[in-house]
Amino acid sequence: MSLLKNKVFIVLSALAVAAGVALACEEVKQHEGAPSMTTPDDAVDMELMAYLSRARALHHEATIKEDMGDKKGAVDAMERLTSQRFSRAATPEVEEVLSDAFARRAELELGMGDLDSASRSVDHGLEHARELTYFRGHLVEVSGLLSEARAHALTDAGKPEEAKRAQEKALAELEQAIDIQNHVLSGLLGDGGREGGR
Amino acid sequence: MSPARTPVWFVALAAALVVACGAAEKSAPPAESPSSGSRANDTMQQAAPNHPDQRYAPPPPTASTQPSPSGKIPGTEPPRDQRTEAWFELQTARGELDATTGDCMLACKALASMDRATSHVCSVSPDETHCGSAKETLKTARRRVRTECMACPNGVSVDPDAPIPSAP
Numbered sequence: 001m002s003l004l005k006n007k008v009f010i011v012l013s014a015l016a017v018a019a020g021v022a023l024a025c026e027e028v029k030q031h032e033g034a035p036s037m038t039t040p041d042d043a044v045d046m047e048l049m050a051y052l053s054r055a056r057a058l059h060h061e062a063t064i065k066e067d068m069g070d071k072k073g074a075v076d077a078m079e080r081l082t083s084q085r086f087s088r089a090a091t092p093e094v095e096e097v098l099s100d101a102f103a104r105r106a107e108l109e110l111g112m113g114d115l116d117s118a119s120r121s122v123d124h125g126l127e128h129a130r131e132l133t134y135f136r137g138h139l140v141e142v143s144g145l146l147s148e149a150r151a152h153a154l155t156d157a158g159k160p161e162e163a164k165r166a167q168e169k170a171l172a173e174l175e176q177a178i179d180i181q182n183h184v185l186s187g188l189l190g191d192g193g194r195e196g197g198r
Numbered sequence: 199m200s201p202a203r204t205p206v207w208f209v210a211l212a213a214a215l216v217v218a219c220g221a222a223e224k225s226a227p228p229a230e231s232p233s234s235g236s237r238a239n240d241t242m243q244q245a246a247p248n249h250p251d252q253r254y255a256p257p258p259p260t261a262s263t264q265p266s267p268s269g270k271i272p273g274t275e276p277p278r279d280q281r282t283e284a285w286f287e288l289q290t291a292r293g294e295l296d297a298t299t300g301d302c303m304l305a306c307k308a309l310a311s312m313d314r315a316t317s318h319v320c321s322v323s324p325d326e327t328h329c330g331s332a333k334e335t336l337k338t339a340r341r342r343v344r345t346e347c348m349a350c351p352n353g354v355s356v357d358p359d360a361p362i363p364s365a366p
Contacts (some may be wrong), residue, residue: 134308141315148322171322177315178332181308185339188301188308189346 048093051086055097062104078105082124099129099139106142110149115168118146137180144173239258250364302343306350309343313354318361336362 058081065073081101086094102125109118122143129136147170154163316336320329337358344356355364 134304134311137308137312141311144315145318148318151322159272167322171319173330174319174322175314175328175332178312178319178335180313182339183333184308185305185342188305189342 020070047087048091051084051094052097054084055081055101059101059104062108066108066162075105075108075112078102078108081163094135095128096135099125099135101125102128103135103138103142106139106146110142110146115146116151118142122146132180132183134184136179137177137184140173140180141177144170144177147173215359219229302347302350305347306354307360309339309350309356310352310354312339313365320362333362 010038060075062077065071065077068105075165078101082098082105102121106118106121106125109115109121125139129139147166151163151166151170154160154166257351313336316329319332322328340356340358340360343350344358347356350356353365355361357364
């Protein structure tokens with residue numbers, strides 16, 4: 001009887017140990033499948049996410065200011081965006097945000113008649129958009145609008161020769177913008193349906 | 199403890215350990231993925247078992263003892279393969295949709311830029327050489343965007359014959 005009790009005790013103990021080990025093994029497996037702790041890449045991603053989120057917020061702010069007729073306030077919002085530092089320079093996303101922000105800032109400055117500031121913003125933007133992308137095309141387009149505005153101003157100032165040169169520059173820039181955006185479309189949509197371009 | 203009892207104790211414990219870890223092993227996802235591919239695909243496959251979309255996966259095959267032509271007994275294979283496959287297909291479809299949507303967003307922005315630039319080209323130089331050529335390019339671009347994206351937001355027209363500029 002005592003021997004039987006002993007055997008029962010041993011079997012029950014073994015089962016209890018087995019259950020414990022099964023739980024422990026399961027936990028280990030779950031941890032193996034789970035993502036690891038924070039890595040330096042995660043930190044950069046978090047910073048990038050925060051940067052993009054702030055950029056979105058500042059664009060919203062600029063839109064609100066614009067809607068209120070406060071163009072200077074909208075330019076200030078873009079200024080805060082373009083002057084923000086990011087620890088890892090030349091990240092494609094950051095470069096796009098900067099070129100886009102400079103383009104918007106240039107458009108606002110152009111709308112305010114501040115052609116010199118607009119020209120500087122376009123130049124800064126082009127530094128962040130060296131490839132043939134939508135962002136570069138947009139900046140070249142704004143540059144064309146800027147040259148066109150200069151041509152009008154020079155005509156009004158009685159400087160027909162300079163106005164003509166500005167007009168030619170505007171034409172060249174606008175056509176270049178069309179070419180770049182057409183190139184962008186070809187890259188995005190493929191060449192199917194293209195019946196001829198510039 | 200007498201020498202006669204020792205083997206019983208050890209055999210019972212060893213058996214329990216083997217059974218316990220075997221059970222845990224079965225419940226864990228296999229490390230091997232069903233197909234090799236890009237890093238993104240690998241990530242999706244690894245994440246599949248914990249993804250909420252697995253509720254859309256087809257039910258596991260019903261148990262049967264009849265061997266399949268491949269020699270395996272249906273129902274004995276883990277259901278994860280089917281679930282992963284369904285989940286993977288869903289993610290692939292979503293990825294394609296996202297890519298299309300993203301491309302069309304950018305295509306529409308590029309088209310809007312072309313629209314504005316063409317309008318200004320025609321304002322600066324209304325002749326056929328510059329304005330006519332720019333208009334033709336824009337018309338072609340509108341057709342292409344209409345074919346691929348159907349429409350654009352913010353008043354940007356994909357109708358080749360729409361006025362230029364189409365948006366204010």
